[in-house]
Amino acid sequence: MSWDWQVFLNDDGSGRTYLQWMIDAWGWTLSVAGASWVVAVVVGALMGTLRTLPNSPWLVRLGNVWVELFRNIPLLVQIFLWYFVIPKMFPAMKGIPGFVLVVFALGFFTSARIAEQVRAGIQALPKGQRYAGMAMGFTTAQTYRYVILPMAFRIILPPLTSESMNLLKNSSVAFAVSISELTMFAMQAQEETSRGVEVYLAVTALYAVSAFAVNRVMAFIERRVQIPGFIVAGGTGGGH
Amino acid sequence: MGGLDLTFVNWDIISNFVKKGFIFSVQLTIVATLGGILFGTLLALMRLSGKKVLMLPATFYVNGMRSIPLVMVILWFFLLMPTLIGRPIGAELSATITFVAFEAAYFSEIMRAGIQSIPRGQVHAGQAVGMTYAQNMRYVVLPQAFRNMLPVLLTQTIILFQDTSLVYAIGAYDLLKGFVTAGKIYGRPEEAYLLAAVVYFVICFGLSTLVKRLQARIAIIR
Numbered sequence: 001m002s003w004d005w006q007v008f009l010n011d012d013g014s015g016r017t018y019l020q021w022m023i024d025a026w027g028w029t030l031s032v033a034g035a036s037w038v039v040a041v042v043v044g045a046l047m048g049t050l051r052t053l054p055n056s057p058w059l060v061r062l063g064n065v066w067v068e069l070f071r072n073i074p075l076l077v078q079i080f081l082w083y084f085v086i087p088k089m090f091p092a093m094k095g096i097p098g099f100v101l102v103v104f105a106l107g108f109f110t111s112a113r114i115a116e117q118v119r120a121g122i123q124a125l126p127k128g129q130r131y132a133g134m135a136m137g138f139t140t141a142q143t144y145r146y147v148i149l150p151m152a153f154r155i156i157l158p159p160l161t162s163e164s165m166n167l168l169k170n171s172s173v174a175f176a177v178s179i180s181e182l183t184m185f186a187m188q189a190q191e192e193t194s195r196g197v198e199v200y201l202a203v204t205a206l207y208a209v210s211a212f213a214v215n216r217v218m219a220f221i222e223r224r225v226q227i228p229g230f231i232v233a234g235g236t237g238g239g240h
Numbered sequence: 241m242g243g244l245d246l247t248f249v250n251w252d253i254i255s256n257f258v259k260k261g262f263i264f265s266v267q268l269t270i271v272a273t274l275g276g277i278l279f280g281t282l283l284a285l286m287r288l289s290g291k292k293v294l295m296l297p298a299t300f301y302v303n304g305m306r307s308i309p310l311v312m313v314i315l316w317f318f319l320l321m322p323t324l325i326g327r328p329i330g331a332e333l334s335a336t337i338t339f340v341a342f343e344a345a346y347f348s349e350i351m352r353a354g355i356q357s358i359p360r361g362q363v364h365a366g367q368a369v370g371m372t373y374a375q376n377m378r379y380v381v382l383p384q385a386f387r388n389m390l391p392v393l394l395t396q397t398i399i400l401f402q403d404t405s406l407v408y409a410i411g412a413y414d415l416l417k418g419f420v421t422a423g424k425i426y427g428r429p430e431e432a433y434l435l436a437a438v439v440y441f442v443i444c445f446g447l448s449t450l451v452k453r454l455q456a457r458i459a460i461i462r
Binding site: 068069071072073074075076077078080081084085088089165169170171172173175176183186187190196197200203204207208211212 | 244307308309310311312315316319320402403405406408409416429430433434436437440441444445448
């Protein structure tokens with residue numbers, strides 16, 4: 001089999017080369033992943049915290065239901081729900097662009113996993129930390145804000161790193177609703193050029209590079225926020 | 241909430257469209273779990289062997305698979321399989337091979353953690369009674385590793401079951417495709433997606449509840 005990398009310089013029929021198309025697609029992948037990451041971390045932190053509140057059984061239940069709901073439906077099905085079913089059920093949402101819907105789908109899906117990590121991180125702290133906050137006369141909100149959450153977030157950074165890399169990989173599922181990200185590009189360019197191996201190799205490399213970059217950024221954050229003297233335990237990351 | 245009409249659902253739809261897909265999804269999950277655990281355990285043993293010639297390829301394979309999205313792996317295998325085998329193969333067979341190969345990487349990480357969780361004294365005890373490496377693994381280390389990791393292995397299987405829906409990318413006929421096809425034919429695609437979500441949720445939530453119970457039982461015995 002012979003290589004033909006020049007295929008990337010061919011015109012894709014709309015006046016741009018396949019290379020330009022691929023770079024655009026990479027941008028979409030990073031945008032989808034980045035925006036979803038923000039949604040996932042904000043919602044995941046909130047839901048994870050709710051699940052550990054001491055005297056609010058209904059908020060704990062809300063957090064638990066959230067996690068079970070978004071964890072037990074395949075991501076692809078969730079994307080279809082956001083993209084097709086919700087606009088049909090709520091006609092007011094018809095005008096929302098597909099990109100936003102996919103960001104919510106991927107963000108909420110990932111938020112369930114992050115909520116689970118946040119809960120585990122908070123519960124991994126010694127009970128004395130919470131009591132110390134109470135003894136100082138802190139309200140529950142203050143205890144969380146000044147005592148529990150700062151430590152819990154440092155604890156969950158390693159599993160959050162692997163979850164962030166998962167999120168980047170999971171953004172590939174957006175192909176199913178025609179977001180023109182890397183996987184969509186791979187499928188279309190493969191069909192049009194019949195140079196599947198070259199196209200897939202390039203796309204695979206971009207995914208690997210992106211995942212590695214996420215890993216490095218998270219490692220940098222981990223070093224920056226480290227508190228000397230606290231050894232933070234790593235978590236075992238499952239799933240994909 | 242308006243616009244949804246679920247009255248079109250009847251037993252014929254289930255038996256004509258959904259059943260076939262459900263059977264394939266379950267079959268794919270079982271084959272990929274068993275194959276993944278088998279090859280995953282081999283990969284884990286290679287990585288823990290201490291021999292570079294075994295460690296390096298296994299590490300490369302596992303890390304490589306884990307850094308690529310599953311959808312891309314599915315597409316890769318679907319593209320390359322016909323060239324490697326020399327004849328075209330169906331989407332279903334291609335998906336099965338892909339999932340075994342892909343899941344082996346994830347199961348190998350679980351098995352590696354399981355094997356490493358066994359105290360060194362167990363291995364030394366096996367050596368002390370004159371067991372070979374293979375006997376030691378077979379009778380001392382692996383049974384305990386499997387037992388310790390059983391909840392994690394089962395949780396991974398539930399994730400795997402959810403991931404089988406991604407064979408959508410190559411058009412294989414799985415549970416989701418069954419619903420989507422029925423929805424298209426009856427002109428009710430949205431309702432079909434919703435039903436698919438409910439079915440996946442019931443199966444996955446039920447299984448994960450069972451795994452939690454099992455975990456509690458194992459924790460009590462230990």
